[in-house]
Amino acid sequence: MQYQNDLILRAARGEAVERTPVWLMRQAGRILPEYRAVREKLSGFIELCTTPALAAEVTIQPVDILGVDAAIIFSDILVIPEAMGLPYEMQESKGPFFPKVITSSADIDKLLATDAADHLKYVYDAIELSVKQLNGRVPLIGFAGAPFTILAYMIEGQGSKTFSKARRFLYTEPVLAHRLLEKITLATIEYLKRQVKAGAAMYQIFDSWAGVLPPDQYREFSLRYIKQICEAVPQVPRTVFSKGAFFVREDFTDFPCETVGLDWNMDIAESRKIIGPGKTLQGNMDPCALYLSEDQIRVKTKEMLDAFAGSRHIANLGHGLYPDTDKTKVKCFVDAVKELSVKA
């Protein structure tokens, strides 16, 4: 496929770019009044995810409104456990909640693996529609949760500060944990393959709860499964965002991915030094910096760009946009990246 703007693909592959590409995690979401208008008509978040025409509409909104260099399909990492056999609810103020959780070997036996991907046709449809409507303007990013983060929700049943139940499971039931992670991995591989087939031009793996594990456990229970996914779906550029996992940055030097996401705790120069020159780095402005004035946002953006300067970079925040961020401030960040990163 030919894109009018393929900056992000070139940046991911380490090719020459005229300026730094930019997008934002959670760019399709509550920060846009246009999104809220669509969302208000529906029963809930899950209805929006499962209605391809509307999911495509909100996927494209940030391209039109914010001028970002990529769309990311509007969906949720928790569609995978749902498709595997564990449905969830999205509680407005509290986040996701699983009425049923995994507590035994029999529970794991009942879950679908590769076949789970058959139940996610609404995602592939939304991707196809989005790609069609984007009409080559910018690439579309697909995504999935990392197996460990999915396991964490499957065991815990909801968000948690410590995820101590999920971590207890890794310690006390390592065999079951690996069996569950393998199933999630198989489901995710097939899911991402079909996203790519539907038109995703790159994908990102979100390991949102990476930061709760000690380094050895992170390698054993998370990183190896992310690796397995990346190796199985190498057709498009791959981004891995292990939030909080500062302690495995060196593992990314030779990792089968093109881009590594940095959170806002990770020092840019240090991360580049640890990871080496061979990967594109993505990030990492603090989402809270978008509460500043526009002048100050430009200063912060410049600081970030300078810190990445001369190396492979996709501009983004170090975490998802906070829902109460002013849309004009988000636009200011996007514009600042575009203006300030132009190569002389």
Place this chain on the structure above:
Amino acid sequence: MQYQNDLILRAARGEAVERTPVWLMRQAGRILPEYRAVREKLSGFIELCTTPALAAEVTIQPVDILGVDAAIIFSDILVIPEAMGLPYEMQESKGPFFPKVITSSADIDKLLATDAADHLKYVYDAIELSVKQLNGRVPLIGFAGAPFTILAYMIEGQGSKTFSKARRFLYTEPVLAHRLLEKITLATIEYLKRQVKAGAAMYQIFDSWAGVLPPDQYREFSLRYIKQICEAVPQVPRTVFSKGAFFVREDFTDFPCETVGLDWNMDIAESRKIIGPGKTLQGNMDPCALYLSEDQIRVKTKEMLDAFAGSRHIANLGHGLYPDTDKTKVKCFVDAVKELSVKA
């Protein structure tokens, strides 16, 4: 004061020890049936903190029951905002809640600074009672929250995954933030001085939410105030535990403290290399490892001890005990440290 067991004080100062001393964060708490028996008779957590005879009773329990090498005064980091003028409630399942939060300059003006320490007589009384009842068996540890963590609660009003309101305040109201942090710092300095006067033989500063800040902000809004406290109260060994702040470990090399706490994400050898040989390191077993069998706990404890071997160390977990941990497993960890760390 002469102690029958002063291992922890010697370890903190880098003096010779026969074996590694051990205590646990949240050792006085729900893991002990003996604690729950005291707690059940009361209206709530805050009543226990504010009743010196009972606070002393639960402070001493882990010394008797678990055989730890130090007691830590049973209290809460949030007594400081309360004493400064912002009362809080402890909601059983949800944690602390402040009905009133800081939103303006006028709110900060109303807070007490140094004088806040006058309102915490119940803590000093509990320390005096504990020290008297310990009767020289082991030292008593005092503690306080780091000013940034206290500010985070004062602005946010409760716990939060992102503390985005508190972080927004640092970005948009840096002058007010510094004024608030200075007041908290003054209150904390006086508070710790009086804890020491009452008999605390060392103290720990808990920066529980350190991990939410980018490195530059952490240095500007947190570390400098912790430093100010440590410099103002140098009479006893000082421990700083900045949970999640892996990115400032190098700042501790010359920090005015004796001991640096490590969380379970921080690799021991790497942390020692970064911080250097001049500090005692405290930690850092994953509290979830105490869900393992006793044999496995001994293996994990040995691994931790080996990783710290040959350098200054106080054994602990990398975070507070989880309330559903089995008391016998905690005792197993304590005993394992004592047995396995004996110098040949």
